[in-house]
Amino acid sequence: MNELITSELVDLELSARTTQTASRSLAERMVAAGRVTDLEGFLADLAAREAKTHTGLEGGMGIQHCRSKHVTAPTLAFGRSDYGIDFGARDGPADLIFLIAAPLGADDDHPKVLSALARRLMDQEFTTALRIGHDPAAVATLIRGEAGLQTAAAGPASPAPASRPFRIVAVTSCAPGIAYTYMAAESLQKAGEANGVELVVETQGSAGFARLDPAVIAAADAVILAHDVEVREKARFTGKPTVDVAVKAAINRPAALIAEVRAKAERGEITAPAGARHPWTQPLPDFGTRLRKWLMTSVASTSVADGAVWLDTTVKVGLALPGLVTALRCRVRSQRSSPAANGSPRYPTDPCRPPAPLPNRPPRPLLPRSSTNAPPMESTMLATPVDLDQLTGVWQIDPDHSEVGFCVRHLMTRLRGAFTRFCGTITVGDNPLWSSVRAEIDTASVDTRNSMRDKHLRATNFLDSDNHPTAYFTSARIRTKDGRYLVEGALAIRGQVRRVTLDLFLLGVDADVSGRTRAGFRAYTRISRSEFGVTGHVPVAGRRALIGDTVMLELEIQAVKDH
Structure with a gap:
């Protein structure tokens, strides 16, 4: 049996902005893989299914499916959108996209496989892994269920307690x-x-x-x-x-x-079940039976022209803007300039001026929280008036005016350093309830102004840059607490993923001397380095370690708006 999904059917940088262009992009991969024989015919069947109902789900997912005579084997393609695509869900666009297609006849093994996939989409750990994955082959393996994520079987809840539930x-x-x-x-x-x-x-x-x-x-x-x-x-x-x-x-x-x-x-309100909203087509011995088997491939409807399953779940890596959502997607790699020489402190500790509240949004369960996510030091907010309409659009991180720094205890004093190569794009959408960011940092670019120490930090018991050259951050939601923006997401270092929370502040929006619009952000968080496998000189009970376990991450970000 052909594998449902392979690496060639995975697109982790889907550039489509609409459901139609996304469908075409993934369908073209199916054609290239020999799974679809007629692209236009297949897309026509897909469009007919999509016209029946919206296929977006809350949580950043869009699901379409299609049965077509132009499909040679049951196939699943996956795309991850940087921008988010509107599939009609109430809470905003989707960015994890599955396209499921099946032929008129298919074997009976696939319903179980695809039913398990549908259940796994409710698992936040599974969807987070899809959001932060960067290797198409690994993502395909994860979707096929070969990466160790187990699906809970349907059935009764856990045994009842002593008192009747x-x-x-x-x-x-x-x-x-x-x-x-x-x-x-x-x-x-x-x-x-x-x-x-x-x-x-x-x-x-x-x-x-x-x-x-x-x-x-x-x-x-x-x-x-x-x-x-x-x-x-x-x-x-x-x-x-x-x-x-x-x-x-x-x-x-x-x-x-x-x-x-x-x-x-x-x-005591007794209600008889309401009548059906749609007729249920009973199985027939001929074509109807085959059509029902199509349904068992998890991509059916009651006609030959059906849709394709999209699972669109925006990679949530969030920078919060007042009342808006932001998507940070890494695109540009460049050398960071020297620290600013204007006399301003790199790591301010003065009292915080709280930002305006952000609209509430239902929480999403995330990965295990890093144990040291205590509220970090506070920051001064600049009283720059911001026209929120200015923020809508795509922003490129300016590495020459941005900084990704860290602070850790060394013996009895604090040691400061930074990463000099990082990249990112901030995309601000029209929907005020969504914010998503994807950030990458080159771990080999660590700079503490001492080449021997930097070489040590790149070694296997610290950042292990040879085997893990990139650190990733992907946000899942933004909320407010005590007047602060809290950006919750998944941070991956050395292949270890932990939940972290950033304190984030919008510093203002203004034009530079060239007339380009710029926005400034400041963010902080604390992590436990040992939870990410950075074990060099970790404190041992009974004696003081050379280097502390708690690391403060401090970001000064300036972004330029695309025109």
Whole structure:
């Protein structure tokens, strides 16, 4: 059996700005791989499926799928967008993109594979790994499930505690029968565990229909039906408090659905399940049966012309702008200039002037937090008036007027240094709820003004620059606390990924002598170097180490707007 996805079907720098251009770009990779025979015919089938409904999901994902006679083998292509593409999700654009295509007939192994993929999309660790991955082959391996990430199996929640929990049975289903069906099930199960609810889901998907045990239904206190096609055997749930919604509601707001159905149960509100919104096409012995098998490849709809699955999840590496979101994507590598000679301190410690609050945004679980993410030192805010319309657009980091510095204890004093090669692009979108940044630093460019010490820091027990030449940061969300912007994301050093939080300040927007628009930012965070495998001279219990474990990262960033 051909592999669903290979490195040639992965594009980690997808430049498309629309769903149509993104579809074409990934479909061209399928043509080059010999998986699609007629590009235009395939795209026509894809467009017909896409016209039926929006395929964007909250959390930066867009999912399309297509069944077409022009596909030779079940295939999955993946693209990661630097800019974000609008797939119709309520919370903004998507930037992790899956295109799933299948022929009219396919073997029965793929529904299980693609059902597992749909469930894994609900795993924040999995999507974060997709966001920060930089090797197409490794990303393809991760998606195929060969990198060790396990998918939780569907089924009942963990064993009930001594006191009887509130019990819910749920049904999830969608027209394609894969992606939304299993993502909704996973989302409901996680929300049930978080809220102390015993929740059992019946997935009426293309990979199978395992009916709920009648005893489980009888013992249930309430029912959630999340579906875009008719629920099979709905009479089983008659006489119980019921919430009947579209399948996307279970993906986007599972906790709210649980709260709603619990409230109905407390009021004694008995609701018979509502009628179906869409007819369910029963399997037929001829073409219909083959079409159902197409659905089992996780890329079907009820017609030959179907869409392709896009999973668009913007690489979130965030610099916060007041009321806006920012995407930092590394493009430019250059030598940093000498520290500014204007007398201003490189590492200010004066009181902070708090910035304006940023709009609230639902939190996203991230990787394990670095244990030393204590609030860093405060910074002065410049009282420069900012017209937020000036910020929309693409900004290039100016390495000659920017600095990535660090500070660490050496014996009883502090040692300061910097990285002289780094790169980045800040893209400010129109949507005020999204901010994304992707940053890269050349670890071999470490500079403490002592060549012997710098050579030591590049060695294997410190940065190990030969094996890990680049450090990455990818943000996932921005929030405010006590008047400060907090940028949460994943930092990768020496291949170790940890959650970190940056204190970020916008310093102002102004024009330089050449008339170019510039923006300034200042950010701080603390990390534990030992958590990233930087173990040289780590403190040992009972005696003071030569070099401290806590490292302060301090950034002064100036960016130039593209015109």
